[in-house]
Amino acid sequence: MSITSWCLTAGFAWLVALGFPFAIAIGLAMTAALVLADIEPAFLAQAVISGAQQYSLLAIPLFMLAGELMTAGGLSQRLVDFASTLVRHRTGGLAMVAVLAALVFSAISGSAPATTAAIGAILIPAMARAGYSPAFAASIAVSAGVLGPLIPPSIAFIIWGIIAEQSISRLFLSGIVPGITLALGLLVICWVHAKRNNVPRLPRASMAETWRAFHEGKWALASPLVVLGGIYGGIVTPTEAAAVSCIYALLIGLFVERKLRPAQLPAIFAQAMRTSGIVCAIIAVSSGFGILVAQEQIALHFAQWMAQSIEQKWLALAALNIAFFLLAAVMDEIAIMVILGPMLIAIATRFGVDPVHFGAIIVTNVSIGMAAPPIGYCLFIGMAISKLSLGQISRAIWPQILLMLAVLFLTTYVPSFALLLQPR
Template sequence: MSATTLLLTLGFAALVCFGVPFAVAIGAVVMLVLVVADIEPAFLAQQLIAGSQSFSLLAIPLFMLAGELMTAGGLSQRLVNVASVLVRHRTGGLAMVTVVAALIFAAISGSAPATTAAIGAILIPAMAKQGYDKAFAASIAVSAGVLGPLIPPSIAFVIWGTIAEQSIGKLFLSGIMPGLAIALGLLVVCYVHAKRHRVPKQPKATWQERREAFASGKWALLSPFIVIGGIYGGIFTPTEAAGISCAYALLIGMFVERRIKLPDIPAITLRAVRTSAIVTAIIAVSAGFGVLIAQEQLATNFASWLASQISEKWMALAALNIAFFLLAAVMDEIAIMVILGPMLMAIATKFGVDPIHFGAMIVTNVAIGMAAPPIGYCLFVGMAISGLSLARIARAIWPQILVMLFVLFLTTYVPQFSLLLVSR
């Protein structure tokens, strides 16, 4: 094993274990390899620029900003009100409101942490007040956030589509069925929890309340139709859709809801920039990392080794899922996609897996990782909102994780489950 290979694998793993941020760890390893291999240091600068200049990646900060504008403009509260009049009277109704509201908000933000933050901030306190265990309330908001990467438009699919050079529009469609299946499973969890703990039901909404909720929420409900309809109607690309989503959220927040004032815009933008900067930094430095991995033929060699050790396609997919789930529990999900992307695609090609189906499998895994202990992003959002420890939320979230793993099983071994809506 060469010095370059050791640095790229063991060196990176050591830095991560010592708590070095992923972007810094990747950049440091690349610099060390350049020094050891006597490669021109300008290589890193070139790859930083190349790795962050894809037009598709522009959708990430724009969707982040759209989510922040929706929340600040009061549209997330409108979505909660609409979901409430539909399902609040059911057993587990308020928890179901969280899932339904997140399902709609996911079609606006494309982000799991943004979905958990927008919906959880409203409904975690409301559920605790109504009699739900607070840890369960936080866990269901965290789990519902997982819908963000699956329901289009999705930041995770934008990243994977860029890495794998696949149609982002088709990848968006491949996430719908897994997303809806997870939402349905979470609704069942809500019902079982409320039944077991005898959580009191809320009164059924009157037709007048429903009319008022839909009337006041019409602008929030219109946003997903504009964004998704525009993409699949061929009117604009996913990146352009992200820009339109921002403009729409800003106009509604300023001139219809009138909750956003001009002095508020810098603070809202800064919140989106902070989150986007983390994602973009990882993607930018990972470009150089990926080139070095390709030069060392690590992806090709690993794919060949796996094919020689495992002859059955279903076993290879199971091994990938297990490895991905374990990695996602301790490592940033975006970093996994970017760093291991070439290797994963080599394995998929080796076993003849449809690239769109494979993308759905990978992003479903990524979505689960957002809620999986110990470092899922959404867990930390739930902790911040609820004030609970990671251990308490982690103990409450395992029924939801099992639901997600079942959907991952369907996505992996029943290709038409995710490809049902994908037109060839």
Template sequence: MSSTAWLLSAGFGVLMLLGVPFAFGIGIVVAVSLVVSGIEPMLMPQSMVAGTQSFSLLAIPFFMLAGELMTAGGLSARLVKVADVFVRHLTGGLGHVTVVAATVFAAISGSAPATTAAIGAIMIPAMAARGYDKGFATALAVSAGILAPLIPPSIAFVIWGVIAEQSISRLFSAGIVPGLIMALGLSAVCWIYARRNKIPVQSRASFVEIRQALRDGIWALLAPAIVLGGIYGGVFTPTEAAVVSCVYAILVGMFIEKRLKIADIGPIVWRSLKITSIVMAIIMFSTGFGILVAQEQLAPKLAAWLTANIQEKWLMLLVLNIAFFLLAAVMDEIAIMVVLGPLLIAIANSFQIDPIHFGTIIVTNVAIGMAAPPIGYCLFVGMAISGLKLSDVASKIWPFVGIMLVVLMLVTYVPGFSLAFQ
């Protein structure tokens, strides 16, 4: 291999082992490789900036902002109340409330961390007060939060759609069935846990309680209907839907719920910008990394080697899933998509895998990576809410990760799950 190829592979690996933050590590590798390869100095910065200029990527900051605004405006609490009156009387009732509320909130925010924070802040203390182990409650909130990359609208699908040049609306619809199956699986774990630990069953909600919860929560329930209805009805694009979500959240939070003040908007926007800046920095540096990888022909060479040594499609998909799971344990999930995107697309093309089906496989892997120890992003959100250590949460999350892996296998080997609404 050339010196540039060694820098991109071994050099990058060494920086990760040394604990250099991902965005900085990939930026250092790109900068050094640029000098070594002799590329015109201005070409790379221009290309890196251009990689962040896609109109579709504007959905990321707006969906993140929408999630923050809806939490501050009280809509997440309304969703929890609606879910509570319908499923609290079941065995593992509060666990089911967490899953249902997260599923609906995911259809508004598109962000796993935002969903974990919004629902976890309410449900982790509530479950602990009702006799659930706090580590289990935190693990459930983290696991329910990662429904957001699958349930449309999804930031992860937006990023993959840009990378793979696929229809974002079609990718959104591909995540519906896998997301709902995963939600059912998480609820099954809650039911088993409650049975084994003899968690008391709550009383069934009365008709008056249900009516009141629906009346109070109507504006929260309308949010996903407006967003998804607008996208699939052709009224607006996914990016425009993200802006509509923000406007809706501000109007409802300020004038209907009256919990959101003008003074609150500045800090909320700032929090969203900080998260967005990290995501966009990773995308920018990863774009430069991808340009150098393309120049060295690393992706086609590796794809050719894999296809020459692995003949069966099912085995190739299994290898990719295992590799993705291991990488997601130590790397940022968005960075994996951007950096490995050309390689993954080349492999999918060589095995003639439907691009929408393949995109669902990739995003399901991304979702699992956000919850899997040791560095799943949502894990740290859950730890911040509960005050627990990583070991306390990680020890309880494996049954949920097991369900996620079962869903991943179904998505991988039963294309109908992701292509049902195509």
């Protein structure tokens, strides 16, 4: 490899190991590579500006803002209340409420951390009071949060669609079956845990109570229909749908639920900006990184090496999944997608993997990484809400991790599992 390639690979890895933030590590590695390759340093500024000016990127801060507005406006509580009337009387019912509420909230926010925070803040304390172990309560909220990247509209699919230059709407569809399958598996885990630990059932909701919860939660339940109906009805693009979601959440929170106050808005906007700023900074800087990686043909050389070393498609996909899972346990998932994207796409092309199917594999991996010890984002949110240690939640979450790996196996080796809803 050339000295430029070493800067982009080993140099970047060394900076990350030293604890540099990913965006800064990418920028420094790029700067060193530019100097050594005698390329005009202004290329870095041009690449960052170009990477930040992608229209689809607007959807990321907008969906994050929509999730914040939904939570502050009380719509997440409405979802929990309605789901509770449906399943709370069953064995494991309150834990099932977390899964069902997360399933709907995922279709609003598109974010695993936002889903975990919104549902976990309400249900982790409630489950602990109802007789569930605090560690299991936190682990099920963390696991339910993983539905965020799988159920459309998904921020992870938006990012991958930009990287791979694929239809974001088609990528959204590829996550629905894996996401619903994961949700059903989590419901089974809730039932088994409650049965083994003799968690008492809650009283069944009356028809009047169920109707009242539905009536009060109708605006929250309508939000996914507005967003997804607009996208698949051809009325709005995913980015425009994100803007519609924000306006919807703002109007409902201010004028219908009336739990959102104008004085809260600056803090809500600032929180959404902080979270999305980190994501967008990594993507912006990485666009130049990707250009240099392509120029040095690092992805092509790696794909060729892998093709020579591994001939079977199934074995290549297994190797990618194992590598992705290990990386996701110690590295930011979005950074993995952005930095390794060109290499991953080259490998998928070499082995003839459908690009939409491959996107589903990548995002399912990313979703698992959000809950996988030791640095899954959702784990830290669960720790903050439950006041438990990483070790306590990690020991409780292993059945859910095994379930996620089973869903990943189906997504990887049964293409129709992910592509079932694709238009013919």
